[in-house]
Amino acid sequence: MACFRDKVKKHFPLTDIKSVINLFKEQLESNEEPNLALLSIVLGCIENTLTLNRAVPTNDDTKLLRPIFPIVDFSTVDALYTQFETLVKGSVDLTKYPSGYSNRDLVKKISDVIWSSLSRSFKDKAHLQSLYSFLTGNKLDCFGVAFGVVAAAQLLGRNDIHLSLSEDHAWVIFGEDGTDTAEVTWHGKGNEDKRGQSIALSVAEKSWLYLNGHPVICNRMIEVAAIVSAANPSINFTTDSIEMGALQQELLWLLYDKGHLSKYPMALGNLGDLEEISPTPGRPPPLCIFQEAITSAIKHYDNHHVYPYTYMGAYLYRKRCYKEAIKCWAEASNVIRKFNYTREDEEIYKEFLEIANELIPNIVKAVSLNTLDRAQMNILYNPEVYADILRFYDGICEWEEGSSTPVLHVGWAQHLTFSLNKFDPRTRAKIDVGKDEDDEDSETDENDENDNESNSKSKDKTKPQNGVPVSTNDGKETLKSALDDLKKGDST
């Protein structure tokens, strides 16, 4: 690693965002792989200084004026890197593992090295995702442990071990064709960790947690993107570090320009949120970035990711573009219906619960009372919006079908009736819940003599022919056309 030190030393001391960008740029453009441990230590050190134990501003102006970007000395980083190298190389006897491709024993052994160094304190605090946190405080969150295993593997020269990311869990892939998988960290609260096991069984459950076989499989570049995307600029519940947010944003654009975000929808969503806070001149607006995340998920992950739609939906909700936000949530529901709900899917359950029981009710309230959003009261007369709310709920019902754990309870029904009743009755009459042509389920319904209801539904000719179809498809077109209208400015 001596050569690595000579190459990197010239960037230090890091004194501002530009110097950090230059370090990452050289690592990404080098003919050798970017050094994950180095970059994680550097970013963790800066994040730690900018977000934890901040100097409380006094009435002495000089304190307020002094830039607080930390000076990162090479000696600091080198000492921590050496500490990590000593731990990993001192604990793993590589002679026991034949060279070439890695096996499950080696992966488990590396995971044990990280795992056994962790302190027992609670792990769901912020700023526990980097090797800086691991080396200075023996603390890592779920992502941090998985990342630490991959960074340790790289240090051991095992370049077939890579990070695999779902929307709420991380594990590793390894082996000759990169198809072996292994749990290396824990997930959630009160769940026994399954470290060492392959994830095949969990995927078989069709749970959202494992994205039913559509996780983000990282290469070294996408692993650098994960380091940057997992950085956390928040100081407390209400305040973010401007410097840390700006650094994360510039690093994400650096990775974006090199194409390393194209298969990482959550990093694109993260970048869209940062651009909303502080737009970069000459860069696409947030809506375009969120759309890129959706397009990436459709193209690379067979539209099995939920978060691209909830990133965009949340943004549109904040901008009070309620019709388009509801369409995004219908598309999110169109994704979740492909899964079976299992007990480790709580995170996405909470996401849909908030949309159904808080955000949509807030919208129908906001546009029905004499409020500043009264200009959008026409939403309650728009059959498309009503149809999207029905699609939203239909996807959640389908998610529940065939699941081991129920999703809906009476609280959902109370909010559902509240929201639907706000719509004008004539609007509710305008939608057509007819059979979806290519929905093979309705064929079986037709042939199911016991299920008269669906037969009557699909044969009922009383519905107006020009009804708005409530069809569940991969509605890229409907969402796209709605957003085009928004961009043209005729959004209501």
Ligand SMILES: CC1(C)CN=C(N2CCN(c3ncnc4sc(C(F)(F)C(F)(F)F)cc34)CC2)S1
């Ligand atoms: C639309 C939202 C509610 C806003 N933020 C969301 N995030 C914030 C960022 N985030 C992420 N952003 C980048 N990369 C990753 S990898 C990952 C994970 F695999 F679940 C891990 F590693 F287990 F934590 C999570 C995650 C998780 C999802 S989703």
